[in-house]
Amino acid sequence: MRLKPALAAVVISTLAVARPAAAGPALLFDATDGKILYAEEMDDQWHPASLTKIMTAYLAFKAIKAGKLRMDDKVICSELANKQPPSKIGLPIGGELTVETALQALIIKSANDVAVMLAEKISGSELQFVADMNAAARDLGMTRTTFSNANGLPAVGQVTTARDLAKLARAVATEYPEYAEYWAMTQMRIGKIRLGSHNGLLKTFEGADGLKTGFICDSGFNVVASATRNGRRLMAVVLGEPSGGDRNVRAASLLEHGFQQLGWKQIFNQATIDNMPVPAEARGPISVRATIQSWDCGNGKRNPAVEARRERIKAAKIKREKAKKAAAQKKAPSKPDAAMKSAPSGTTPAKQSSATGTPAAAQPVKAAPSAAATAAGAP
Numbered sequence: 001m002r003l004k005p006a007l008a009a010v011v012i013s014t015l016a017v018a019r020p021a022a023a024g025p026a027l028l029f030d031a032t033d034g035k036i037l038y039a040e041e042m043d044d045q046w047h048p049a050s051l052t053k054i055m056t057a058y059l060a061f062k063a064i065k066a067g068k069l070r071m072d073d074k075v076i077c078s079e080l081a082n083k084q085p086p087s088k089i090g091l092p093i094g095g096e097l098t099v100e101t102a103l104q105a106l107i108i109k110s111a112n113d114v115a116v117m118l119a120e121k122i123s124g125s126e127l128q129f130v131a132d133m134n135a136a137a138r139d140l141g142m143t144r145t146t147f148s149n150a151n152g153l154p155a156v157g158q159v160t161t162a163r164d165l166a167k168l169a170r171a172v173a174t175e176y177p178e179y180a181e182y183w184a185m186t187q188m189r190i191g192k193i194r195l196g197s198h199n200g201l202l203k204t205f206e207g208a209d210g211l212k213t214g215f216i217c218d219s220g221f222n223v224v225a226s227a228t229r230n231g232r233r234l235m236a237v238v239l240g241e242p243s244g245g246d247r248n249v250r251a252a253s254l255l256e257h258g259f260q261q262l263g264w265k266q267i268f269n270q271a272t273i274d275n276m277p278v279p280a281e282a283r284g285p286i287s288v289r290a291t292i293q294s295w296d297c298g299n300g301k302r303n304p305a306v307e308a309r310r311e312r313i314k315a316a317k318i319k320r321e322k323a324k325k326a327a328a329q330k331k332a333p334s335k336p337d338a339a340m341k342s343a344p345s346g347t348t349p350a351k352q353s354s355a356t357g358t359p360a361a362a363q364p365v366k367a368a369p370s371a372a373a374t375a376a377g378a379p
Contacts, residue, residue, distance in 0.1 A: 024220060024240020024288065027162040027273075028254045030262075031173055031226065031233040034166075034272040037258045042162040043282035045144055046239045049214030049222050050087075050110045051160070052152030054168055055133050056118060057106055060099070061176040062136075063122050071100040073121070080126065081116040084151065087198075088113040089190065097190075103179075104188045107212065109195040115151035126150055140167050141274065144282070154216050159285045162237040166273045169211055169224045169235055183210030183226070200248045201225050205255065211235070213247070217297035218287040221247040227255045234258045243293040 025046060028038040036042075063069035075098075077091040089111045091097070097105065102118055105111040119129035126149065133147040142164035148155035173180070186203060187196045198213045207227040214222040220240040227234055236254040241247040289297050 024222075025162040025237070026239070026250065026254065027166055027237040028258045029166055029170075029235055029273055030258075030266075031170055031235045034170060034274055035266060035269050036271045036273060036276065037234070037261055037266070037269075038254060039162075041283070042166075042237075043144060043278045045159040045161055045283065045285040046222070047154070047158060047216060047219035047285055047287075048145075048152055048160040048165070049216040049219045050152040051165055051212055051214040051222050051224055052147060052150070052158070053106055053110060053115055053214075054165070054172060054212050054224065055136065055147060056115050056129075056150050057103060057179075057182075058168065058172050058176070059122060059129070059132060059136060060103055060106075060118055061172070061179055064099070065176070069099055069122060071098065073099045075099060075102045075114075075117040075121045077113060077117055078120055081113045081120070084112040084116055085153065087111060089195075101188075101190065104182060104185065105190070105195065107182050108185050108188045108197045110198060110213070112151040112153060115149075119150035137164070137168075140164075140171055142167055144278070152214055152216070154218060161282075162239055163273050163276075165224055165237050166235065169226070169237075170273070172211070173226070173233070173235075180209065183212070184208075198244075199223065199225070200244065201227075201251060204248070205252050208255075209233075213244075215244075215294075217289045217292055217294065220288045220292050223247050223251050225251040225255060227259075229259055232259070232262055240288050242288075242291050 025041040025044050026038070027036070027040075027042045029036050060069065064071065074096045077093055077095040079093055082091070082093045087110050089097075089105055089109065091113065097114065097117070099118075099121070102114050105114045106118060116126055119126045123129035123132050129150055130147055133150070134145075137145045137147065142160070145160040145164040146157050148158035152158070172183075184202060185197065186199075187194055189195070198215075199208075199210075201208045201223075202210075205225075205227060207229040208225065209228055210226040211224045220242060221244050222239045222241075223237075225236045225238070234255055236251045236258070238247055238251045238254070241250055
């Protein structure tokens with residue numbers, strides 16, 4: 001652990017929030033005044049993954065405040081947005097969402113396609129939006145951050161730090177408190193489709209009220225977590241955890257200990273996310289792919305519950321196909337040779353039905369894929 005002597009005097013005891021092996025950077029701070037309560041490698045660069053979408057939302061809020069964007073405006077799914085991999089809503093090219101729904105999908109579902117849709121709506125193109133993201137980062141003092149896209153998918157040069165993410169999260173909370181409920185929502189609906197949040201702390205940690213999770217193989221499992229108790233709001237940044245469960249435990253332990261440390265113990269703490277110098281030994285980005293417990297990263301085990309669900313879905317699909325096939329066979333006319341064999345002696349066999357004479361209702365109709373099926377394909 002590399003900490004400046006001044007910072008080491010004010011951080012939480014390492015015994016109380018012991019760092020797991022191979023864990024990445026971590027930072028705990030007071031959202032009101034920016035005081036640092038705990039820090040580990042907070043200036044080491046890291047791949048942000050979907051934490052990038054905090055900046056995307058920040059620029060959307062900024063555009064709304066400036067009158068350039070309205071909540072009832074429509075954002076359209078372009079070909080570029082449609083090509084984004086999951087997690088996504090899965091709209092077809094030309095599909096539309098209101099800005100309000102798009103922001104909820106961006107924050108709650110972490111939809112990669114919606115991030116591009118908002119970027120194109122706000123700045124005209126994702127390329128220009130990325131330039132706007134980097135300009136906003138400089139304005140916020142995010143000195144070790146560079147954005148390359150609007151959604152956080154793997155991209156060369158897209159890096160940030162725990163401290164920079166803390167500055168961004170604090171800006172979102174203080175400048176746009178009217179959108180606080182979006183970060184605290186555990187689910188949303190688009191039509192009949194229910195979409196849930198990836199932030200497990202919202203359901204398990206007392207006072208949890210935001211903000212955002214992120215994951216790609218090279219970054220591991222990241223989170224900027226927020227909780228409020230007795231009028232005090234703390235935020236924790238946790239990067240590079242090997243699993244979603246480890247991410248939740250690490251963030252919860254930091255927040256819980258932080259609430260225990262508030263009060264007189266912090267009277268003489270003057271270290272903030274703005275006044276602490278960046279250490280000369282701060283590192284550049286690394287990949288933690290080899291430590292990540294994820295099948296997608298080639299280094300994990302399949303979740304038994306997920307596998308069981310997949311098997312149930314597969315069995316149900318086979319059952320439906322068999323039922324459709326049986327119904328189609330039942331409706332189809334008898335075969336000509338069977339009719340001839342069954343005709344009584346001395347009678348004329350029934351006239352053979354031609355292909356063109358078969359009623360259209362007897363032909364099975366291929367069902368169009370539903371929107372629910374499209375959404376179910378996203379993790």
